[in-house]
Amino acid sequence: MLDVEVALAEALAEAGVIPPTSLAPIRNAARAERYDLVALDAEATLAGNPVIPLVRHLTSAVAAEDPTAAGHVHWGATSQDVMDTALVLELREAGAGIAATLGRAGDAAARLAERYAATPIAGRTWLQQATPTTFGAKAMVWMQGLDRARARLLSTLDAAGDLQFGGATGSLSTLGDAGPQVAAALAAKLGLRAPDAAWHTERSRVADVACALGIACGTLGKIGRDVALLAQTEIGEVAEPTAEGRGGSSSMPHKRNPVGSVRAVSAAVRAPGLVATMLAAMPQEHERAIGGWQAEWETLPELVALAADASAAMTDTLAHLSVDEARMRANLDAAGGVARAEGLMAALAPRVGRVEAARLVEAAVRHAATRGQALAEVAQADEAIRKHLDTAAIEQALDPIALTATARDIVRRSLRHREVDRREHDHG
Numbered sequence: 001m002l003d004v005e006v007a008l009a010e011a012l013a014e015a016g017v018i019p020p021t022s023l024a025p026i027r028n029a030a031r032a033e034r035y036d037l038v039a040l041d042a043e044a045t046l047a048g049n050p051v052i053p054l055v056r057h058l059t060s061a062v063a064a065e066d067p068t069a070a071g072h073v074h075w076g077a078t079s080q081d082v083m084d085t086a087l088v089l090e091l092r093e094a095g096a097g098i099a100a101t102l103g104r105a106g107d108a109a110a111r112l113a114e115r116y117a118a119t120p121i122a123g124r125t126w127l128q129q130a131t132p133t134t135f136g137a138k139a140m141v142w143m144q145g146l147d148r149a150r151a152r153l154l155s156t157l158d159a160a161g162d163l164q165f166g167g168a169t170g171s172l173s174t175l176g177d178a179g180p181q182v183a184a185a186l187a188a189k190l191g192l193r194a195p196d197a198a199w200h201t202e203r204s205r206v207a208d209v210a211c212a213l214g215i216a217c218g219t220l221g222k223i224g225r226d227v228a229l230l231a232q233t234e235i236g237e238v239a240e241p242t243a244e245g246r247g248g249s250s251s252m253p254h255k256r257n258p259v260g261s262v263r264a265v266s267a268a269v270r271a272p273g274l275v276a277t278m279l280a281a282m283p284q285e286h287e288r289a290i291g292g293w294q295a296e297w298e299t300l301p302e303l304v305a306l307a308a309d310a311s312a313a314m315t316d317t318l319a320h321l322s323v324d325e326a327r328m329r330a331n332l333d334a335a336g337g338v339a340r341a342e343g344l345m346a347a348l349a350p351r352v353g354r355v356e357a358a359r360l361v362e363a364a365v366r367h368a369a370t371r372g373q374a375l376a377e378v379a380q381a382d383e384a385i386r387k388h389l390d391t392a393a394i395e396q397a398l399d400p401i402a403l404t405a406t407a408r409d410i411v412r413r414s415l416r417h418r419e420v421d422r423r424e425h426d427h428g
Helices: 002-014 020-029 037-047 051-065 079-115 135-159 173-190 204-230 259-280 292-319 325-332 334-352 354-371 375-381 391-397 405-427
Strands: 120-125 128-134
Touching (some): 002 020, 002 051, 002 079, 020 051, 037 051, 051 079, 079 135, 079 204, 079 292, 120 135, 120 334, 128 135, 128 325, 128 405, 135 204, 135 405, 204 259, 204 292, 259 292, 334 354, 334 375, 334 391, 354 375, 375 391
Antiparallel strands (some): 120 128
8 A cells, every 4th residue: 555655646746746855755654664553453443444544644754754745645546546556466466476376286287197197097976986087187177277267367367457546436536637647657657557447336357356266266176175085095096295294183193184185175165255245245336335345355365365375285285296006096996897887888889789788788787796796707708798799809898098098198188288378378
């Protein structure tokens, strides 16, 4: 807010609204360490917003050096101009940090996708084993979600990069004909755009950012939940990184809790309510709100903090994730490998038709489950199946590497597209 006040004074001086001699005293007084934040907080509660007491103390500090310059503090602005512009500056800085962290998380997921593009893993639907896929394909989905979250956040941050400057009711009436010139100069000094009009009660800019942050939290939470499920003792296909004091228990020495994933899931659980508050705050009254704007003050910073923490947690988790390929294969072979039955049905269908192929394979699956045998053994002993497929064909139909070849190719194509997009963006 002090940065905004200094930039405003400079813009006013350039437009000839205030004398240049007022600038030095205002700059000298606009140092955050000179102000008691606890006292400002208490005064803001009484005043209705923090700008009112801040301007009062700033004016007093300027007056101590130059009484004339004190009369030029905050000239032509209203409290919301300063608060909203300060918010935009804060979002630009904090949002860029979150976007960078999302980018690092996406890179970590991309490395997993590349390394494990051909590593078979049980696909899971409704928390049950489905058909095989690869761990690289799972990581690819994480990567794509993170890349989209990052792009969406950067886009909304850019769209929200507008100066707020309208005076009491948006007309800049105090500044007269100099208003547009001052607004343009103020925006330029702060690295923002100067919109055609103030947006005091038109909150789509900050609502967009809130939604992007909420989606980022949801994306991170999805990955965190996947990792936590894969890290369950009974599954054991991945594990979060270890460190002194990380993921332990006060009573169980063996515990290795997925604390990074928990942070991401927790943020994803909390974010929707905060986004809903930002959306609910949008219908604001006339030229100044009586509660909607004020409801944003703590809501949006909390969303920023959640997204920052969740993105940092998952970046670290993905960058140092332990992957157990042997356990993935063992789980894929569980229950006799019946999760690979689709491959056997696909091999039979051209020879006997889809309906008959489904009937034969379903019978073989039931047989394998009932007798505790491997599906491959049952199929090789089934005369109806052997009539059309020999041992080599059955083994090929149930081979997880062969069954996941398409998934592997999809991963590699996706990684190539990502690299091309990166190069185009860097050269753009």
